[in-house]
Amino acid sequence: MADDPVSPEYLERLNELARFLDKSLNGEVPGKQRQIGFALLIFEFDKPARVNYISNADRATMLEALAEFLARQPRPDPE
Secondary structure (H helix, E strand, O other), rough: OOOOOOOOHHHHHHHHHHHHHHHHHHHOOHHOOOOOOOOOOOEEEOOOEEEHHHHHOOOOHHHHHHHHHHOOOOOOOOO
16 A cells, blocks of 8 residues: 555546646746656545655655655654
């Protein structure tokens, strides 16, 4: 399940959103000339362990950016 593809019921909408976000952020600039990367993560509230994502970056770059973001977040207090 960790590397499963995007759930079929979300695939078309995620692709549409990715095209919209990429064009909004980068205009018509192609591929490696783009300046802004993004990742959109979605999950169902009753299934938070199953996350679907789409990005305009390759997987390794997106995971690196996500790891950097998570490292800067405060840790919840385990009371």
